[in-house]
Amino acid sequence: MNQERILKIILGPHVSEKSAQLADQSNQIAFKVALDATKPEIKQAVENLFDVTVETVSVAVIKGKRKRFGAIKGHRNNWKKAYVRLAPGDDIEFIGAE
Numbered sequence: 001m002n003q004e005r006i007l008k009i010i011l012g013p014h015v016s017e018k019s020a021q022l023a024d025q026s027n028q029i030a031f032k033v034a035l036d037a038t039k040p041e042i043k044q045a046v047e048n049l050f051d052v053t054v055e056t057v058s059v060a061v062i063k064g065k066r067k068r069f070g071a072i073k074g075h076r077n078n079w080k081k082a083y084v085r086l087a088p089g090d091d092i093e094f095i096g097a098e
Helices: 003-009 017-026 039-050
Strands: 010-013 028-033 054-062 066-069 072-075 079-086
Touching: 003 010, 003 039, 010 039, 017 028, 028 039, 039 054, 039 079
Parallel strands: none
Antiparallel strands: 010 028, 028 079, 054 079, 066 072
């Protein structure tokens, strides 16, 4: 896989209460990823970008919410979330984390 594709797969970390609990309890990190990304691509991208060892990858496609703006109906875009379990001893430090 080329470097350009690797940089386009991981869109950013997904920060929520659930992802914080998973990081503390089971060494899992949640990422927002490209909709067309596969598990092997996500694993390789995380290993190359953060220099860690990935044990497993689980993905979920989050359906966009239906929204209404007065008389105009619409919906938000679907997006994909990946839960990445890191090997024991590995950790990813994000900017601002202590």
